Amino acid sequence: QSALTQPASVSGSPGQSITISCTGSSSDVGNYNLVSWYQQHPGKAPKLILYEDTKRPSGVSDRFSGSKSGNTASLTISGLQPEDEADYSCCSYAGTTVHYVFGPGTKVTVL
Amino acid sequence: QLQLQESGPGLVKPSETLSLTCTVSGGSISTTTYYWGWIRQPPGQGLEWIGCVFHTGSAFYNPSLKSRVTISVDTSRNQFSLRLTSVTAADTSLYYCVSLWRATDAFDVWGQGTILTVSS
Numbered sequence: 001q002s003a004l005t006q007p008a009s010v011s012g013s014p015g016q017s018i019t020i021s022c023t024g025s026s027s028d029v030g031n032y033n034l035v036s037w038y039q040q041h042p043g044k045a046p047k048l049i050l051y052e053d054t055k056r057p058s059g060v061s062d063r064f065s066g067s068k069s070g071n072t073a074s075l076t077i078s079g080l081q082p083e084d085e086a087d088y089s090c091c092s093y094a095g096t097t098v099h100y101v102f103g104p105g106t107k108v109t110v111l
Numbered sequence: 112q113l114q115l116q117e118s119g120p121g122l123v124k125p126s127e128t129l130s131l132t133c134t135v136s137g138g139s140i141s142t143t144t145y146y147w148g149w150i151r152q153p154p155g156q157g158l159e160w161i162g163c164v165f166h167t168g169s170a171f172y173n174p175s176l177k178s179r180v181t182i183s184v185d186t187s188r189n190q191f192s193l194r195l196t197s198v199t200a201a202d203t204s205l206y207y208c209v210s211l212w213r214a215t216d217a218f219d220v221w222g223q224g225t226i227l228t229v230s231s
Contacts, residue, residue, distance in 0.1 A: 091158070096171075
């Protein structure tokens, strides 16, 4: 069972915006600005798309954005495109004992 | 450009020890920029962080696996390795080696993954 909670699936039409939530606790998401998000296409390795809650690595589309409120982080995909259909997982630093916890992943479907 | 490549046996018997190796190319494993780690993904399930090691050999682990896991580094070969003892069917997973970007606590480079099946 994952330490972070995500919806199993989210869907949207091309051009729309969708938001994926990632809920943790005051021991992880709520205590550190260290949530990262990963995109994983079928049969492929995950790819880092956001780090430190809101920052994008070089080369990642600005259609991906992050935010956080309390113990819940969110990933928003704007202008949804067919190639955005993938699984998205969040991860948070959780201190020097637990270290890193992941969410179960959210399947994004482009209708 | 940093690249990671896993290698391993593919199949391990229950109660035996799993050993996987990750070869780092395009950069030195002795860099202070990264920790080196392992993450696994059981079939149809989410990602689970296993542990990480620094080039000095200092390592830290997922508490739920700590009693069975050792991650070590071989700087002369630019490789790091995972050892998991007393495996069961629950350890059947896709295992990824990763680089953990120390400044951001994000896993920024991933290997392609290697499937490890535990079965007699």
